[in-house]
Amino acid sequence: MAEDSVKLLGNWVSPYSLKVKWALKLKGIQYQYVEEDLQNKSPMLLQYNPVYKKIPVLVHDDKPLAESLIILEYIDEVWKQNPLLPIDPYERAKARFWAKFVDDKCVPALMAAFTKKGEEQERAVKEAHENLKILESGLEGKRFFGGETIGFVDIAAGWIGCSVQMTGEIIGINLIDAETMPLLHSWFQDFLEIPLIKECLPPQDKLLEYIKELHTKILTAAST
């Protein structure tokens, strides 16, 4: 497929645009990448996603698509190689369930653990641990959510591994405990070792700096 028919509007720090990059790379789809400055959004972004004004936006044959999980499903339906979702409808439903669980339950708790202090932070950390433990059960003892190879849920959730390592360092709390979550912990390690996954990651030192600065800004704003 010609490169100019597929365009991804993203941002280098966003895990949501990273998910889409991973899916495109897994399927070997050529695309044009446009880095958006989120402090100064382009007219193109605002035109393609007027409802949320957010990235990622995938544009295919001039048709814009928004919301990362919806984009992943679209990619899977249009390009059939290296399928993300399983064939069996019940397994597909389970995959959709877990991807939604990550966004609805794990992410907000992790965000709160990162941005709050004191008792609020303690509660958030506890909730994050509980939700990650529940996520671990979704692995059902497999190496990846997709089985022997990565699939929809791995791509939807895998970024949490890097994020948690970095934010854990900054707040001094280990959010993925290899002792209490051995399967999830080894899943994260295995996922991040996959070459195509590693290749798409933003420069980790730059990202760490960015997250540290963000953390400082958040704490400063909270105390004023």
Added chain:
Amino acid sequence: MSSSAMVTANQLIIMAELKLFRTSSSPFVLRVVWALDLKGIQYDNIFEDLSNKSSLLLQYNPIYKKVPVLVHNGKPLLESLVILEYIDEIWKQTPILPEDPSERATARFWAKFGDDKVLPSIWNAFIKQGKDQEEAIVTAQENLGCVERQLTGKKFFNGETIGLVDLAFGWLANLLSVFEEVCGVTLIDHEKFPLLLEWIQNFADAPIIKESWPPRDKLITRYQAFHEVYTSKEAPK
């Protein structure tokens, strides 16, 4: 066996053991009821008392402990929009999602927008008071403005027939007027949303849909009770 007898036999096998854990009028439950009914699928209803959940519900949905749960051949399906996609994949008649991938993505987008933005903003407008309510109404109307535009030139969000987005917004059709009556405030300006109001009427009148329409008096009682709880907690500003 004749081919039509084989089709029926196959349908019976697929339908075997289909149970829906539900309440009578939960917005999320009704979506699943309507989808099953539109496709002519037989199922057993298991009504739950949410203040005293059955051990079976808790076993099938230990994570969220919520309805709807659809159990198909002993396997539980959770989360209403996930259930709708499953139903559409197993039972191909009367499809609720379009075939074209970009149209499917658009339908999923608006169903998600409904749950992520419209529902919380309308609920907020319903439970708040005073200035908070005024602000909540503004937000709700902004969100509904996006939705209104999706109905341009169409009877339903899905076109001529009911689809995923219509089912996802079904709660608006039966609850908007209930909310307005209970809290005594016009939540949406009827002049600004002619297409939405027409859609509400079309959806409410649609065959199959109206057969599982929750009785209005029960909804009034139910939401009156909710409203009292929420407004007694908050002092008007």
